[in-house]
Amino acid sequence: MEIDGRRRSNNLILDTALRDFYGAADEMHLDEGLIQTLSYPERRVDVSVPVEMDDGTIKVFHGHRVQHSTALGPSKGGIRYAMDVTGQECEGLAMLMTWKCSLAGIPYGGGKGGICCDPTHMSRKEKERMSRTFGARIAPIIGRWSDVPAPDMYTGGQEMVWIMDTICKMLGHFEPAMLTGKPIDYWGAKGRTEATGRGLAACAFELMRMKGLDPAKMKAAVQGFGNVGSYAAKIMNEAGVKIVAISDTTGTYYNPNGINIDKAFEYMNTNPGQRGRKLEGFEKEGCEKLGLDDVLFVDCDFLCPCALQGTINQDTAGKIKAKYIVEGANSPTTPEAEDILNDSGVIVVPDFLANAGGVIGSYFEWAQNLQGFPWTEEDYNNRLVALMKDNFCRVWDYAQNKKVTMRRSAYIAAIKRVADIVELRGVYL
Ligand code: GLU
Numbered sequence: 391m392e393i394d395g396r397r398r399s400n401n402l403i404l405d406t407a408l409r410d411f412y413g414a415a416d417e418m419h420l421d422e423g424l425i426q427t428l429s430y431p432e433r434r435v436d437v438s439v440p441v442e443m444d445d446g447t448i449k450v451f452h453g454h455r456v457q458h459s460t461a462l463g464p465s466k467g468g469i470r471y472a473m474d475v476t477g478q479e480c481e482g483l484a485m486l487m488t489w490k491c492s493l494a495g496i497p498y499g500g501g502k503g504g505i506c507c508d509p510t511h512m513s514r515k516e517k518e519r520m521s522r523t524f525g526a527r528i529a530p531i532i533g534r535w536s537d538v539p540a541p542d543m544y545t546g547g548q549e550m551v552w553i554m555d556t557i558c559k560m561l562g563h564f565e566p567a568m569l570t571g572k573p574i575d576y577w578g579a580k581g582r583t584e585a586t587g588r589g590l591a592a593c594a595f596e597l598m599r600m601k602g603l604d605p606a607k608m609k610a611a612v613q614g615f616g617n618v619g620s621y622a623a624k625i626m627n628e629a630g631v632k633i634v635a636i637s638d639t640t641g642t643y644y645n646p647n648g649i650n651i652d653k654a655f656e657y658m659n660t661n662p663g664q665r666g667r668k669l670e671g672f673e674k675e676g677c678e679k680l681g682l683d684d685v686l687f688v689d690c691d692f693l694c695p696c697a698l699q700g701t702i703n704q705d706t707a708g709k710i711k712a713k714y715i716v717e718g719a720n721s722p723t724t725p726e727a728e729d730i731l732n733d734s735g736v737i738v739v740p741d742f743l744a745n746a747g748g749v750i751g752s753y754f755e756w757a758q759n760l761q762g763f764p765w766t767e768e769d770y771n772n773r774l775v776a777l778m779k780d781n782f783c784r785v786w787d788y789a790q791n792k793k794v795t796m797r798r799s800a801y802i803a804a805i806k807r808v809a810d811i812v813e814l815r816g817v818y819l
Contacts, residue, residue, distance in 0.1 A: 397429040402700050403721045404482030410725065411485065414801030417794075424809055427817055428488075431458040431481050432465075437527035439505060441520045444513050451520060455503035455528045457537055458484035461811045464535055465501030466491055466749060468542025468571075469524075469549070471517075475504035486720055487749070489804035490742035494781055496753040501537050503528065509544045510664040518552050525553035529560050534567035534760065540752045544665060546617070547573035567759035570752035579755035581770035586718065587621025588771065589747015592778040593739050594626060594692055594716045600786060601714075606630030609648075609690040611712065613637050614697030615669055618718040618745060620655065622694055627651040631692070637685035638697075640670040643677040644688055650675070686710055695722035702727045710736065717741040732795060740797040742804070743785055750777055 391398050396412055399405045408429060415425045439451040454477045457465040467487035480502045488500030505524055509517060531537050541550060550572050558564050572578035581588075598605055609632045612623045616638075623633045632648040640663075643649065653675055658668040673679040686693065686701065687709045695701055696718030702710070707727035715731065716739040717723065723731070723738060731738055751774055758764050789799035 396425075399478055399482070401476060401478035401482060402724070404478045404485075406700075406721050406724060407482040407485045410797065410801060411489075411805070414798055414805055417798065418802055418805060418809075420805065420809060423817075424812060427812070428459065428485075428805075428808070431456045431484055432460060433457040433531065434477055434481065435528060435531055436477055437524065439520055439524045439527065441516060441523060443516055451505050451507050451524075453503065453505040453524045453527065454480045455531060455537070455539075456480040456484040456501060457531070458500040458502075459488040459808060460499040460536075461488075461808050461815065462492060462499050463497040464499065464533075465537045466496075466498035466540070466752065467501040467503070468540045468748075469502075469545055469553070470504040470542035471507050471509040471544040471549070472504065473506060473508050475506040480504055483720055486742055488808060489801060490746050490749055492807040493743060493785070493800055493804040494746045494750050494753075494777065495807075496750060498538070498749070498753065501539070502542070503539060504542070510666060517549070521549050521552035522556040525556035526560060529557045532557055532568055534565060534756070538567070538752070538756060539569045540749070541571040541617075543616075547571060547576075547578060551576060567756050570755040570759075572755070577755075577759055579751065579758055579764070579770060580767035581774065582751045582755055583617065584621040584625070585751030585770075585774055586618045586745050586748035587623075588625055588774060589750065589778045590618065590622040590694060590696070590716055590718050590744050591625035591629070592747070592775045593744045593782050594622075594631075594694070594714075595629065596779055596782040596786070597714055597716070597737065597739060603691070604630075608632065608692060609634045610692040610694060611635040611685050611688050611690045612718075613685045613693070613695045613701065614719065615654065615658065616666065616696070618748075619694065619696030620658070622696060622716075622718055624651050624655065626692075634690050635680075635685045635688045636669065637682065638669045639666040639682070641682055642680035642685040642688075643669055643672045644680050644684070645677045646689070649677060692716060694718050698722070700724055702731075704730070707731055708734075713737065715739065716744045718745050720745065728795070728797065738796060739782070740800050743781060743796070743800045746781065747774055747778055750774055 483502035491498040566577035693712035699721040702723040707730040
């Protein structure tokens, strides 16, 4: 769909990505031809994924892998398993990865993939068969120098191993750098699991430093207690930040005096509930249980949305009390909500800056795999935090100087790097 000669979409993530891109591109006076070029992915592969379910029936799932840009290097981005995965959603997320890698200064373009499914209602064997068939179907476009997948929502090291193992068998040789987010014992990198949360916390600490705020006097709420939110909460808490609310798909768990995050981890690790439902019953550990969205509205200084896209929207933005939002999820804030937040002076650290720790950590893993030589965890964490701080400061300084939002500032820096390389290489990539 087009409006005024510009591509638009009914998909919230793709439409948000396009609108944010156009806003920044116009402000930069980017060439219209280049704007049109970057509005579309270079390549999108749609695959069917027939899976033999445990009851013997065959179910056909639909999967996608999108390469938005390979201007800066191999496309990079996760694979998610969720019910709302569509080709267009993957296009929007792949575009966001292009800006994320560009801004981070790492040698990758942007990609994303996924399968439309409900992994919480599938057995391990069903997920294995689905992952392997999906891996086989996208194999022709995957490789360490072409497209390097990683985990995303509802996928992790195990899914990566199934996909990689299948593609390696097809290739007839081992190739560990073809994807990242692997388990540590199997060519993974020490530090990768916590990397996104660590990077997010680093952004929050930098923001506190810029605003002269003492972490020990700060209160934060974290939406989503998965791989991103849980470690962000833990690392912020270790620096003295009081975490007053956490949440998962079962609701919000609130304690104005601060939640014991170690206890939440312990609870989550022993609770047999499905992923995303691990905090079920946590209120008995001294918290008040509130509704699903209430985590956004509690009294706090920092809000970290680390769950789904679009949770900060026209309906919720006006009720947020936090003055600072650090986005852990991809695309949690709609453009309309961002306007509401800007008008009330809330500072938003945008997703592709704040959650870049994951892909930066993936880059470190890829580099170690290519070299066949593992780094220490200390090395990994130090380099990660240094890069995150550096990126934060660049975006912050430009935003302050030009009086624009951090999102606009981040977009301009990210688009510029891609535009310069496209200029150098030409559009026939
Ligand atoms: N899925 C993560 C993201 O959205 C990590 C991507 C990667 O490491 O390639 O940034």
